[in-house]
Amino acid sequence: MISLTVTAVVFGVVFLAELPDKTALAGLVLGTRYRASYVFAGVAAAFALHVALAVAAGSVLTLLPQQIVHAVTGVLFLGGAAMLLLKKDEDEEEVRKPENQSFWKVSGAGFMLILVAEFGDLTQIMTANLAARYDDPLSVGLGAVLALWTVAGLGIVGGKALMKRVPLKLITQIAALLMLGLGVWSLWEAVTA
8 A cells, every 4th residue: 555645755855956967967868859758668677677776775875885887977977978978960940850769769869868967875774774764665656756756857858948949069069068067076076085
């Protein structure tokens, strides 16, 4: 039986913790460049896997070496920034055409980015701790996954709305700089942790 109280508490805590996180930015960036439903499918699957791992493993996830997680995340963000900066200019209308975007390619990119970036993240550790505290894995898992999907959806939709008002080239440059910053920050955390 699912407890609506536990689900609501977990939703609120995880939603607030995830909202300013780097993955909200990643969703926004992917949402500006690819079909929203494809991006959401990959991101949602990755978040579901993370919640399942957190609930199943409980607090064991807090024992993972954070240096490795930060280093891999940093390299992925730097790679993403390089890809954005080195990619040839595209016509904005071409980017928006769904036929130029394979479902598996787009959803796979979203899945892999979130899978690695969120591994051992605060919300995953928080979910594991909440699962241990409430001893109600279904309610905790449901609250956490709904919160993460909501934040991802907001980021992806925000990216699409932004693209209608701001030129794609400027969005790409800003996104690349933000990803570069996140990459450097993650590598700094890996070195100083």
